[in-house]
Amino acid sequence: MPTILDIQDLRKSYAGGFEALKGVDLQIEKGEILALLGPNGAGKTTLISTVCGITTATSGKVTVGGHDIHDDFRAARSMIGLVPQEINLEPFEKVINTVRFSRGLFGRPADEAKLEKILRQLSLWDKKDSQIRELSGGMKRRVLIAKALSHDPQVLFLDEPTAGVDVELRKDMWEIVAGLKASGVTIILTTHYIEEAEAIADRIGVIARGELLLVEEKDKLMARLGKKQLEVQLTEPITEIPLALQSPDVELSADGQALIYTYDTNAERTGITKLLAKVAESGLVLRDVATRQSSLEDIFVGMLKEDAA
Amino acid sequence: MNWTAIKAIYTFEMTRFFRTITQSIISPVLSTSLYFVVFGAAIGSRIDEVEGVSYGAFIVPGLIMLSVITQSISNASFGIYFPKFIGTVYELLSAPINFFEIVIGYVGAAATKALFIGTIILITAFFFVDITIQHPIAMVAFLILTCISFALMGFIIGIWAGNFEQLQLVPLLIVTPLVFLGGSFYSISMLPPVWQVISHFNPVVYLISGFRWAFFGSADVPILTSLLAIALFTALCLGVIWWIFRTGWRLRA
Numbered sequence: 055m056p057t058i059l060d061i062q063d064l065r066k067s068y069a070g071g072f073e074a075l076k077g078v079d080l081q082i083e084k085g086e087i088l089a090l091l092g093p094n095g096a097g098k099t100t101l102i103s104t105v106c107g108i109t110t111a112t113s114g115k116v117t118v119g120g121h122d123i124h125d126d127f128r129a130a131r132s133m134i135g136l137v138p139q140e141i142n143l144e145p146f147e148k149v150i151n152t153v154r155f156s157r158g159l160f161g162r163p164a165d166e167a168k169l170e171k172i173l174r175q176l177s178l179w180d181k182k183d184s185q186i187r188e189l190s191g192g193m194k195r196r197v198l199i200a201k202a203l204s205h206d207p208q209v210l211f212l213d214e215p216t217a218g219v220d221v222e223l224r225k226d227m228w229e230i231v232a233g234l235k236a237s238g239v240t241i242i243l244t245t246h247y248i249e250e251a252e253a254i255a256d257r258i259g260v261i262a263r264g265e266l267l268l269v270e271e272k273d274k275l276m277a278r279l280g281k282k283q284l285e286v287q288l289t290e291p292i293t294e295i296p297l298a299l300q301s302p303d304v305e306l307s308a309d310g311q312a313l314i315y316t317y318d319t320n321a322e323r324t325g326i327t328k329l330l331a332k333v334a335e336s337g338l339v340l341r342d343v344a345t346r347q348s349s350l351e352d353i354f355v356g357m358l359k360e361d362a363a
Numbered sequence: 364m365n366w367t368a369i370k371a372i373y374t375f376e377m378t379r380f381f382r383t384i385t386q387s388i389i390s391p392v393l394s395t396s397l398y399f400v401v402f403g404a405a406i407g408s409r410i411d412e413v414e415g416v417s418y419g420a421f422i423v424p425g426l427i428m429l430s431v432i433t434q435s436i437s438n439a440s441f442g443i444y445f446p447k448f449i450g451t452v453y454e455l456l457s458a459p460i461n462f463f464e465i466v467i468g469y470v471g472a473a474a475t476k477a478l479f480i481g482t483i484i485l486i487t488a489f490f491f492v493d494i495t496i497q498h499p500i501a502m503v504a505f506l507i508l509t510c511i512s513f514a515l516m517g518f519i520i521g522i523w524a525g526n527f528e529q530l531q532l533v534p535l536l537i538v539t540p541l542v543f544l545g546g547s548f549y550s551i552s553m554l555p556p557v558w559q560v561i562s563h564f565n566p567v568v569y570l571i572s573g574f575r576w577a578f579f580g581s582a583d584v585p586i587l588t589s590l591l592a593i594a595l596f597t598a599l600c601l602g603v604i605w606w607i608f609r610t611g612w613r614l615r616a
Contacts, residue, residue: 106453106456106457107456107457107615108453108456108457108615109615110611110615127459128365128459128460129459130459131457131458131459132459134457136453136454136457138450138453140450142449142450142451142453142454143449143451144445144446144449144451145449146379146382147375147378147379151375151378154371155371155372155374155375156454157371158367158368158370158371158372158374159368159371159372159454159455159458159460160368160458160459161365161367161368161459161460162367163367201454
């Protein structure tokens with residue numbers, strides 16, 4: 055797949071000396087969904103704002119569809135749609151007018167049929183003549199998406215699209231994103247909900263303190279960093295781990311009913327056979343065993359801890 | 364030039380204006396009528412003709428200027444400040460438009476609104492006094508130029524303002540006194556000599572004088588001086604806007 059967004063050594067420092075971006079390199083392929091994961095203040099929004107032209111970069115080069123965002127800003131920006139994190143909408147304006155405005159602002163000729171299609175897709179058509187202030191929070195977020203889509207962008211930035219949105223709406227949003235991907239739009243979304251990245255992204259980038267720690271395909275990332283846990287449930291509870299089984303990887307559950315063994319799925323030996331043999335040696339009787347894959351959240355938290363260390 | 368974008372901004376701003384059309388019309392009509400009752404009828408009846416014109420008619424150009432200048436500034440400053448305040452400015456900054464297109468859209472809309480209100484005041488004036496406009500084309504040209512130049516100034520104030528208080532500050536502390544002291548309700552020649560000299564440093568004097576010339580054919584200062592003054596003022600505003608554009612001052616981080 056060709057690269058649609060190319061970010062090279064992007065830096066942004068503020069007058070006070072704070073470095074919001076410390077040389078970010080990122081290439082996005084056409085048609086993919088990339089989730090940028092990171093804690094608050096990691097630089098996610100700064101990165102998006104810089105690509106979109108809201109913030110001026112200190113140095114670095116960004117091209118969208120081969121167009122430099124500085125020298126050829128009209129062509130570059132025409133390709134981008136931005137859904138900001140904050141619900142920034144004019145409260146007294148009608149939904150349809152604000153969407154019309156966005157399309158015009160991006161230099162596209164009026165196309166009511168197109169706008170109707172977008173508003174229907176986002177279940178906003180019934181509300182087209184409502185004032186923004188009459189809408190619920192979830193609906194307002196949809197209006198922001200409709201505005202961003204009004205000029206047929208090829209690259210869509212969603213800055214924390216589901217922050218403060220309830221579970222049901224979040225699922226709706228994921229469906230909308232999946233639909234957009236199907237129609238060929240490249241999507242870059244930021245989130246600090248790991249389940250969100252896990253659910254919809256093709257690739258995941260982890261950003262912290264202005265640095266992109268890694269970008270990898272979601273499945274590979276999970277496999278590479280994924281740890282599994284083996285839970286050995288016992289018929290009789292124990293108070294402490296038998297000497298033969300004592301190791302940093304083995305823990306006793308709070309109720310003493312189970313031993314929890316953490317292992318690396320990618321290691322040459324998982325150590326499961328040995329562990330089970332030692333369990334038998336120690337005279338413990340098994341009731342059941344279960345394994346559990348660590349989630350992206352565990353990976354993420356682990357990585358941030360490593361980075362801070 | 365991205366004319367579609369300019370049109371989008373212009374239309375959006377005008378929609379806001381027409382949404383509150385009743386108050387947009389009623390307010391200037393009411394305040395103008397009050398001025399005519401107070402200055403024209405009550406006080407004016409005790410004042411002789413000024414420069415060969417009845418006092419009621421004499422204050423018409425000043426009254427129009429007073430409203431037009433205030434309206435141009437407040438419309439343009441609010442127009443660009445409001446998106447900054449509610450955050451919708453992100454869209455302007457990320458759109459494929461340059462700063463001058465943004466300026467044309469907002470300033471054009473603000474100037475149109477002010478022109479509209481100026482026209483309404485003129486129509487209202489016809490109900491109270493007899494006026495014949497001696498140089499109608501010059502009158503319209505002066506009106507349009509004033510609308511544009513003060514809308515430019517308003518735009519700068521809107522970019523500069525960090526809160527609503529600051530948005531009101533410049534119009535309240537600088538513009539209103541300048542307009543009132545600019546000969547809206549009197550001829551500069553009626554002032555003591557010292558104040559006449561001081562008045563020549565007030566740019567609004569030249570505007571009102573030129574505008575009054577278009578109505579009655581007589582002026583405090585030569586018409587060419589008036590034109591030069593308004594041209595200088597417009598150039599100054601454009602210069603400041605060009606600088607804002609270059610630096611992204613108060614707009615882009």
